[in-house]
Amino acid sequence: MSMLQKMQLMWQELEVSEFSSPLLFCLLLVSCFIFWKKLGKGDKLNLPPSPPRLPILGNLHQLGKLPHRSLRSLSLKYGPLMLLDIGKNPTLVVSSEKTAREVMTTHDIVFANRPKRTASDIFFYGCGDVAFCSYGEYWRQVKKLCVIELLSAKRVRSYQSIRDKEVTVLIDDIRCACLSGASIDIGEMLLGVTNSIISLCLMGRKATRGKGNSEFGQLLRTMMLQFGAFSFADSFPAMAFIDNLTGITAKLRKTSREIDTYLEQVIEDHTMEQYDEQLDFKDVVHIILELQKNNKLDIELTRDNVKAILLDMFTGATDTTASTLEWAMAELARDQNAMKKAQQDVRGVVGSKSNVEAEDIDKMTYLKWVIKETLRLHPALPLLVPRESSAGVELGGYNIPPRTTVLINIFAIHLDPEVWYNPEKFIPERFENDPADFKGQDYKFLAFGGGRRACPGVSFGVVVAEAVLANLLYWFDWKLPDANPPEELDMTESSGLTVSKKTHLRLIPSLFSP
Secondary structure (H helix, E strand, C coil): CCHHHHHHHHHHCCCCCCCCCHHHHHHHHHHCCCCCCCCHHHHCCCCCCCCCCECCCECHHHCCCCHHHHHHHHHHHHCCEEEEEECCEEEEEECCHHHHHHHHHHCCCCCCECCCCHHHHHHCCCCCCCCCCCCCHHHHHHHHHHHHHHCCHHHHHHCHHHHHHHHHHHHHHHHHHHCCCCCEEHHHHHHHHHHHHHHHHHHCCCCCECCCECHHHHHHHHHHHHHCCCCHHHHCHHHCHHHHHHCHHHHHHHHHHHHHHHHHHHHHHHHHCCCCCCCCCCCHHHHHHHHHHCCCCCCCCCHHHHHHHHHHHHHHHHHHHHHHHHHHHHHHHHCHHHHHHHHHHHHHHHCCCCCCCHHHHCCCHHHHHHHHHHHHHCCCCCECCCEECCCCEEECCEEECCCCEEEEEHHHHHCCCCCCCCCCCCCHHHHCCCCCCCCCCCCCCCCCCCHHHCCCCHHHHHHHHHHHHHHHHHHEEEECCCCCCHHHCCCCEEECCCEEECCCCEEEEEECCC
């Protein structure tokens, strides 16, 4: 293929994305006049296949507005192991169950590290959290703290009264809305209830201001969106100064300062409070401070470490849970047959009782299938938090160099027709005879990741989602506004740290009388 033909092919694959900017476009134009040759460094290795690259930019232009979808399309053409150049970062994209299993089992330690990125470094206090920190002793001790002390099954059960109370508030609000017969913004209400539950569990208070608008929740939403912003420092280190010119660094630091001020005040208030250590319920801040006070931690945590852990838990639970619930309600609204089955399942278990109890939810089989199927079709993190190879390794018959960023595209894995039948269709019944669960041991279903870097808060998030969805389906019948037929419901995604519904779902509730 001639150089001209290669350049034409590259231009055909060019996608205008959220990463585009005038500076990037100028860089693209300049790069088209630079003669591009493969680096001799890579010729000696059996590297995975790659799409055609542009000079300087590499494959950056092919990420698109929704990278998980663009990368899936590329993987269908170039294979389940695909090597991209994202600026100066060699990036391996994993898009099949087999290769994901190999990354998370056979070579889990090699791929256990995290690449440093501008946003995670700024927001999480130098990556002092669990999700973004480097693999090592600090990470092991902090994850142990989360699994044993903060997010254990016993601790999750202790939060039951908070879940019940906040879900009751949500149901009462919707019950009042039924009187008008108008549609409600269920997406906004779901974000509100999850934010309330999680903030009460983590710090013993609602992060609210004024008429219930969440001050901290808005900060978190801003942070999630800013995570998706392009940073020159991440892809072109020598051009990091451009981030100052575009203002992205200043925006990240401003949001970070506002979050820090809030978290600092929360911790300071907790240190001043008299607290009964014998109480069954303890919020996360109190647990950490109590462990520090009694010298029961195996690692010394600074104030910034504590704030990083709290922020990690907020971002890992609030937006992801609310997004999953909104997608579930959207899919059920589009498929009234599935909606009816889910309601029959819930109402058949609860009967004529005055409330939905935790023990009831354990018996709701179809409800659990709905949540699994929602997470399969709409994983909150379709591209798992990036990993980085700490050494050279052979994977799938290819040589993977050290310091290669690894993206596991669970969106592509969850839509693999070789693993799932009718993969793009919402079919909760597919889990009737399928034991796939959230524990990260089924590599065709990785809603919460897998291997040693799997999400430690799985049970916490799932319990909240089940409680909210069960109550919505028990107490109300739901329909779309007449002007919004099921086949035309907008299912467009918005991308940030998580992938949520771009336009909030509006539904008309009507009260069900048991």
